[in-house]
Amino acid sequence: MNNLEWQQRKEKAIARGQGTMAPVYVAKALNSEVWDITGKRYIDFSSGIAVVNTGHSHPKIQQAVINQVNNFSHTCLMVSPYDEAVLLAERLNAAVPIKNAKSIFVTTGAEAVENAIKIARAHTKRSGIIAFHGGFHGRTNLTMGLTGKVAPYKAGFGPFPADIYHVPFPIDYHGITAEHSLAAIDNLFHADIEPERVAAIIIEPVQGEGGFYPVPQGFLKQLRDLCDKHGIVLICDEIQTGFARTGKMFASEYHGIEPDLITMAKGLAGGFPLAAVVGKAEIMDAPNPGGLGGTYGGSPVGCAAALAVLDVIEEEKLCDKATAIGEQVVGHLNQMQKQYPQCIGQIRHLGAMIAIELVKNGDANQPNADLAKALVQEASKRGLILLSCGIRGNVIRILTPLTIQDNVLQEGLALLSQSLEALV
Ligand SMILES: Cc1ncc(COP(=O)(O)O)c(C=O)c1O
Incomplete structure (x- = not known):
């Protein structure tokens, strides 16, 4: 064949x-x-x-997975936990540009984004979300709603969840400045939703699917100030930018800001399905026990792979x-x-x-x-x-x-x- x-x-x-x-x-x-x-x-x-x-088939990551599978491959983190998940959470909490962080584990990038939104809503008791044109956050119903790219991700799949608003992403090459984007948010606050009803702003520090546009220097700081002023949660979606891809562990480190929540997946476990939300402890702890998670969330095989990935990133x-x-x-x-x-x-x-x-x-x-x-x-x-x-x-x-x-x-x-x- x-x-x-x-x-x-x-x-x-x-x-x-x-x-x-x-x-x-x-x-x-x-x-x-x-x-x-x-x-x-x-x-x-x-x-x-x-x-x-x-890299494909890295021997250290493969060996970590084999060792894990030889011991056990699933018990469900919420039923019978295991130390690999705790060790990984501790290392991620220390790696993110956030003081006093906590983590949760899920399976895919879209699920990480869904959970970040749930956490932001539980914390703020608000519903509105602001996302960007050209942003990509996944293919589930909520994340499709957040995604700002019609074909092939949204076309024919509506209706999308309510209370999501899109503004232009700053792209100098296409004549959209940071000031244009900030003015569009200000306009939203007058035309569509009052800031007191906005739970979160979600942004990729470098747009991925949208065309690999890095946010201009200074823009994340301006969003940070805006979020602080109105009590809005700032979510950096680092699913594509994370884990050394951009020259730092997380691309938001280039901007000298502290995001409230970071979503991660992809490079985290080097090919094994694992995703995470890592964020400020007081925000992460807003949902009640049982409100987050999933059968495979934080699979021991994924956690073992991710611990090896973190070692490889450091050692190499x-x-x-x-x-x-x-x-x-x-x-x-x-x-x-x-x-x-x-x-x-x-x-x-x-x-x-x-x-x-x-x-x-x-x-x-x-x-x-x-x-x-x-x-x-x-x-x-x-x-x-x-x-x-x-x-x-x-x-x-x-x-x-x-x-x-x-x-x-x-x-x-x-x-x-x-x-x-x-x-x-
Ligand atoms: C920035 C970003 N967010 C979310 C996702 C969705 O991740 P997944 O395909 O694992 O659901 C992706 C996937 O490309 C992504 O690049």
């Missing part, structure tokens, strides 16, 4: 809503390389969407590696932009969260989603796994494992250049 035959079977067996970027059926993956069922090798510039920051200095990867990749991309100024509109990055915005005629207002799609396909043919993003689908994101070997990174960048060259 080859990739296309499996893809045909997949299309018959799995509903099309759970789509496929490229029909490459994986047989094996190691660090930053993936082999398909035909033995073809790929360089992975996606990390399974920012999950395997520590992955924050520094992310910064170095970012600089190296952006150096290469700048050369590409000089060669193709008409189609590469902007290159931006925070650490190893790197984006290329593709446009027509060098114009920020002429997004080129067709080129982004074609580039992902062309790269895949040549053995490079790439992802696109952006509310207009015209951004290529580069998310290598932070453990990527230098020669493999260089090889991947050469494949990227060749793929673009073949298309323009």
Whole structure:
């Protein structure tokens, strides 16, 4: 059976809503390389969407999982607890830029966001939530409502939960300044909802699905002040930005603020389904016992993996590696932009969260989603796994494992250049 035959079977067996970027059926993956069922090798510039920051099949993480499975794999944290969850909570509480933090564990990113909203509502006894255009917070009903990207996440799935309001996310490249965003919030307070009814503002420090736009310096501080003034909970969604991806453990550290709550998942357990909300103890303790959690929340296997992930991030200095990867990749991309100024509109990055915005005629207002799609396909043919993003689908994101070997990174960048060259 080859990739296309499996893809045909997949299309018959799995509903099309759970789509496929490229029909490459994986047989094996190691660090930053993936082999398909035909033995073809790929360089992975996606990390399974920012999950395997520590590389595929890291021996230390695999061993931690094997040891855990040999002991036990499930009892339910709420029924018969285990020390792995307590140890992990203690380490996360110490790692976040929040004094006196507590944690809860769930299974997916969307669930972490749902629970952060529940906690903010229980704490404030308010219901309103402010989110941003282009934000992505998940595919469950509440998180779809928070998400600010219509296709493919919201189209056809309404109605969405009430009392959610969206404002523009500050993006200099598209002429939206921090002042525009703050003015939109002020306008909301006069036109739609009084600040005394707003429970939380939720923001990604670098928008992920929305197009890899980092928040401008100073903006999170302005949101922090606004939240303090009105008693609103500030939630930083670090599900994609967390765990060394941006050159710091959490991207909010770049902004010198203390979020009230941080949502995390993806890189937390290096590929095992685990998510968390970590936040100020007095806010985290608002819901009553039993109000949070879930059957698999804080699975012992996920916790064991996450403890090993934290060790690997420290031992292999992955924050520094992310910064170095970012600089190296952006150096290469700048050369590409000089060669193709008409189609590469902007290159931006925070650490190893790197984006290329593709446009027509060098114009920020002429997004080129067709080129982004074609580039992902062309790269895949040549053995490079790439992802696109952006509310207009015209951004290529580069998310290598932070453990990527230098020669493999260089090889991947050469494949990227060749793929673009073949298309323009
Ligand atoms: C910022 C952000 N929040 C939430 C989610 C949802 O996470 P999950 O897909 O694990 O539910 C994602 C996933 O891409 C994300 O990037």
